[in-house]
Amino acid sequence: MPTTLLAAQPRPLAPVLTRADDIILGKSKEIRLAVACLLAGGHLLIEDLPGLGKTTLAETLARLLGLRFARIQFTSDLLPADITGVAIFDREQSGFRFLPGPIFTQLLLADEINRATPKTQSALLEAMEEGQVTAEGETRPLPRPFFVIATQNPIHQIGTFPLPESQLDRFLMRLELGYPDQAAERRLLVSGGQRQHLDQLTPLLEASALPRLQQEVAAVHVAGPLIDYVQALIAATxxxxxxxxxxSPRAGLGLLAAARAWAWLAGHDMALPDDVQAVLPAVARHRxxxxxxxxxxxxxxxxxxxxxxxxx
Amino acid sequence: MSTPASEALDHQATPWLLLAALAAVLPHFAHLPLWLSAFVVLLFTWSGWLWQRDLRLPRRWLLTLVVIGGCAAVLYEFRTLFGRDAGVAVLVMLMSLKLLELKSRRDALVVVILCYFLLLTHYFYSQSIATGLWLLAALWLVTATLIRIHGGAAATVRGTLRHAAVLSVQALPLMLALFLLFPRIPGPLWGLPRDAHAGLTGLSETMTPGSIANLAQSGEIAFRVFFDGESPPPGRLYWRGPVLENFDGQTWHPRPQVFSGRGPRPQLRFESQPVSYQMTLEGHNQRWLLALDAPSVLPDDVILSSTLTANSRQPIIDRQRYRFSSVLDYRFNIEERAPVLQRNLTLPPASNPRAVELAHRWQSEGNGPEALVNKALGLFASEFFYTLQPPLLGENSIDDFLFTTRRGFCEHYAAAFVTLMRAAGVPARVVTGYQGGEKNPVDGYIVVRQSDAHAWAEVWLAERGWVRVDPTAAVSPTRIETGIATALPEGEPLPVLLRAQTDWLRPLRYRWEALNNAWNQQVLGFDRERQRDLMARFGLPDADWRNLAAALGVATAILFAISLIWAMRQQRRLDPAARLWQRALRRLTRKRIHCASWETPLALAARVAEERPELAAPVSRVVASYLLARYGRGGDLKPLRAAVARLP
Structure with missing residues (x-):
């Protein structure tokens, strides 16, 4: 890789990436993009056919980064309250008590988000955008960091509610995992699946470390010419x-943030046109x-x- | 921005090429042989169809066959492959065929260059305003196509067109400099064949009954005149053309040596102030100049014949400008030589006996010459009609006209009048030319059309010399006072534009003709003289082609310097790191390493490491220092400068 041209600083996330590569075979670039998305403070949408390791990726990241993890399987009869939580009547205290829903976690895997009704979808997306949940007239902040990995089957399947453009814009990146290459698939078949290793994963990072890393990423230098480049790309679209x-302008901000994260992952403290080009497909295609x-x-x-x- | 020419052509560029080529070819359809136009349309359709269906282009052997067949057909049609018409035909055909060979960017470039060349060839056929505008638009489209070929798929149609417009406008100063300063070559630049002027219309050298009536059907402009002061009333505007003295019973001819300028000089006595004017004469393939009767001051190189006709030394094949002065009241040859008088008394023997008899009777009644003239005019005024559609006349045309049909156009009256006079012993001859003209209120030019063609008579009276007598004025005074449109009875065939009823069209027509006149005078008429005047105004009197070439060089150099300064200022606006990087890229180009505009420096370094390992180290140094300088925090240029300097 020519990146060795520039001095690279070691990043504390390097072992996380190496370990994740062992679990999800042959998807090195996608793993890095997912991590960059998380570092940039954005949410991730993974769109692909079932069985390509979407869930494994989400779970691996959660475990390695030491994040609290919850998973919601979206179905057509899922209600907003099933996500955000409900207030129940507590006889002992003779009052209502809020039972927080699965959304009160650090890494939420929203599986097959396009199976739920638009009402339920928008409850989740609102929480993603605002970092808080408003239920029973009370606003409750979500934990920090809060990171959603939503998965979606390709839209042409029957009985789904594809996310509208306005909602898609809230995901910083969208990834397609795609089929593994031949060598990776063979390793997978020989080993009998990687999910069994998930349980053995231990956090390589303290949960409190992540916000600090996100701050470091935000501090990556972006020079004027790079902003010019991002502007030119947006203007061209x-x-x-x-x-x-x-x-949209939001997409432009996201592109810069993602490029910063990508540069940071490479060990640089300045973003380069290469970083913009590398994250552009993941940031722009779904928009x-x-x-x-x-x-x-x-x-x-x-x-x-x-x-x-x-x-x- | 350097992508090799052999790269495959972007699919979406083909419609651009088709449109540009069509714009470049279209006006040629007016004069190409019909089969060739049809063939070209077929080739365009074929190419468009292949593009739309995304089909394979035809094979090479098939194209070769078509080319050979096409060239053979052109050869058969024109008997040559060269020259104006055949050359343009071959060019149009080959360009259309090239559209079936659009594989790479290079093919597209060939089409574009052929389009540019084809645009030029239109000026062989027409130099009108409409042609100029069409060619400007086509130029714009072809330039946009050129940009599109190089610009890639992402550029919008609008952006491409705007870019082409900007480029064209930027070329404007150079175009103006070339127009004003390029040395004008006397005579036609291309040495066009003579047949190029065969279609020119105008007065003919001879006059038969009906010849001028035919001309009167044409609304074409014969010449334009601009008077220095007030213009004389239309009734006094007699534009003198050839004088016809010989009559064979049917046709009137001029004397053979009339153009030579030999013979005795005409004796003129002027009796009023001269009027000066400038005449812009359309090409008519003859030598006479149609000066206002009678010319007093002529330009150099113009000969006044013994019959008072101004003649050029060469036939006038394209638009020319002359300055004349004329005096409307004059005495001409008060003393005339006997052979001339004798000649103008001659009639063909045994023709038109009744007319001769009538004249003899008048003479025997003891009338003097003036009384004879009045007698003839009185005859015409009584029971004759003025019409563009006179009945056919027999062998004794004057007799038939005078005693049977009594309907005729100006040439009938002039011929009959002269015959009567000669028979009665008064020397007389026919003068042809134009009469009147219409003042264009927009630019003040007097426009004289073919429909103003006229014939009148001249009689020689003792002590008065040659005196103009217009028998048409006796029949139809309005013809002379206000022009032909009002003089003719209703229902006569006249060019649409000349009809009195089309009043609503008139202002528009005036404007359009004034615009055309301005174009002719200022643009097409910008000849050597005008160029010399212009140079004199800039303090360069007597500029010959060497001075002009030098001036052109200076002007071009100034324009070049201005654009260079502008470009350098643009460059200076680049930050210094970018400038150093551009320098490094230029060096790499010399080493045959091309960097596309979208390629990142790191990607370039990786490519160089792979393709040219010997350059990997120096290029890596440049790339690393450039990235740090341009995208990093410090912006330290020293390492970059050193690295660029160390590039081999």
Whole structure:
């Protein structure tokens, strides 16, 4: 890797990444993107077919980072209260008592989020956005850090409620895991599945360390020319004929934050155009609609976008 | 931005090329052979269809066959592959065929360059405002296509068009400099074949009954005149063309040596103040200049014939400008030589006996020459009609006209009048030219059209010399006072634009003609003389082509310097690290390492390490120091400067 050109500082997350690579085989880039998303303080959407290791990835990260972990399996009859919690009448105290829902955790895995009704989905997304839950007329803050990994099956499956664009924008990144390559798949088949190792994972990081790392990431230097580059990319999505509409300012902020996190993971204290290019597909694809064909922008669309914008 | 020309052409660029090529070819359809136009349309459709279906381009052997067939057809049609028409035909065909070979960017570039060249060829055929505007638009489109070929898929249509417009506008100063300063070559630049001017219309050298009536159907402009002061009333505007003295019973001819300028000089006595004017004469492929009767001051190089016609030394094949002075009241050859008088008394023997008899009767009644003239005019005024559609006349055309049909156009009256006079012993001859003209209120030019063509008579009277007599004025005074449109009875075929009924069209027509005139005078008429005047105004009198070339060089250098300064200021706006990086990239280009504009420095370093290991270390040093300087906190330039300096 040419990154060795620049002096790289050791990062305390390096062992986490190595260990995660042992569990989820052949998905090194996706793991790093997921961690970068978390470091940038964003939420992650993983979209893929069942059985490709979405849940394993979420659980592995939670365990290695020492985060409290909860999982909600979304179904069509799931109610908002099932997520946020309910108030029940306590006879002893003769008053209502709030029973916090599974959302009061540090890493929440929202499995198959597109199976739930829009009402339930928006309850979760609101909590994600605001970092708090309002139930029974009372606002309760969520723990810090709070990180949601939502998974979604590809939209064309029957009986699902695909997330609208406005909701998708709240996820900093969207990843597709895809099938493992041949070597990784063989290792997987030989070992008989990696889920069994999950239980043996011990936290490699204290839970309190993560906010400090997030601060370090936010301090990664972003020079004027890099902001110019991000602006040029966003402007190109708004003018290009390939997309129905361009990226939002929120997407621009997210792109910068993700690039910072990516640079930090590489051991740099400044973000480079390479970092922007590396995170751009994960940050931009779910926010752009391709004009040709239906659905979101393809990886080729993003590659074309990158090729059309000169680095200032 | 350097992508090799052999790279495959982006699929979405094809419609651009098709449109640009169509814009470049379209006006040629007006004069290409029909089969070739159809063939070109077929090729365009074929190419568009292949593009739309995303099909394979035709194979090379098939294209070769089509090229050979096409060239053979052109050869058969024109008997040559060179020259203006055949050359343009070949060019159009080859460019259309190239559209079936759009594989790489290089092919597209060939099409674009051919388009630029084809645009130029339109000026062989037309130099009108409409052509100029069309070519400007086409130029814009072709330039946009060129940008599109290089710009990649992400650029928008609007952005591309805007970019092309900006580029075209930036080229404007250079265009102006070239227009003003490029040395004008006397005579046609391209040495066009003579047949290029075969279609020019105008007065003919001879006159038969009906020849001028035919001309009157044309609304085409013969010439424009701008008077220095007040223009004389239309009734006094007689534009003198060839004088016809020989008559064979049917046709009137000028004397053969009339253009030579030899022979006796005309004796003129002027009796009023001269009027000066500038005449812009359209090409008519003849030598006469149609000065206002009678010219007093002529430009150099213009000969006044013994019959008072101004003649050029060469046939006038394209638009020319002349300055004349004329005096409207004059005496011409009070003393005329006997052979001339004799000549103008001659009639073909045994023709038109009744007319001759009538003239003899008048003469025997003891009328003097003036009385004879009045007698003939009185005859016309009584029972004759003025019409553009006179009945056909037999062998004794004057007799038929005078005694049977009594309907005719100006040439009938002039011919009959002259015949009567000659038979009665008064020397007389036919003068052809134009009469009147219409003042364009927009620019003050007097426009004289082919429909103003006219024939009148001249008689020689003792002590008065040659005197103009216009028999048409006796029949139809309005023709002379207000022009042909009001003089003709209703229902006569006249060009649409000339009809009196189309009053609502008139202001528009005036404006359009004034615009055309301005274009002709200022743009197309910017010749050597005007160029010399302009240079003189800038303190360079007597500029020859060497001075002009030098001035052009200076102007170009100034423009170049301005754009260079501008570019350098843009460059200076770059931060110093970026400038050093650009320098490093230029060095790498020399080492045949190209960096695309979107390629990151790290990616470049990785590529170099892979492809050119010998350069890996120096390039890595440059990249690392550049990234630190440009994207890091410190911005220390020294290591970058050192690393760039150490690049081999």
């Amino acid at each position: 708004r003018q290009a004929t390939a997309f129905q509409h361009g990226l 752009l609609r391709s004009l040709q064909g239906s659905g979101h922008a393809s990886a080729e669309d993003i590659a074309g976008l990158i090729r059309s914008v000169a680095i200032p």
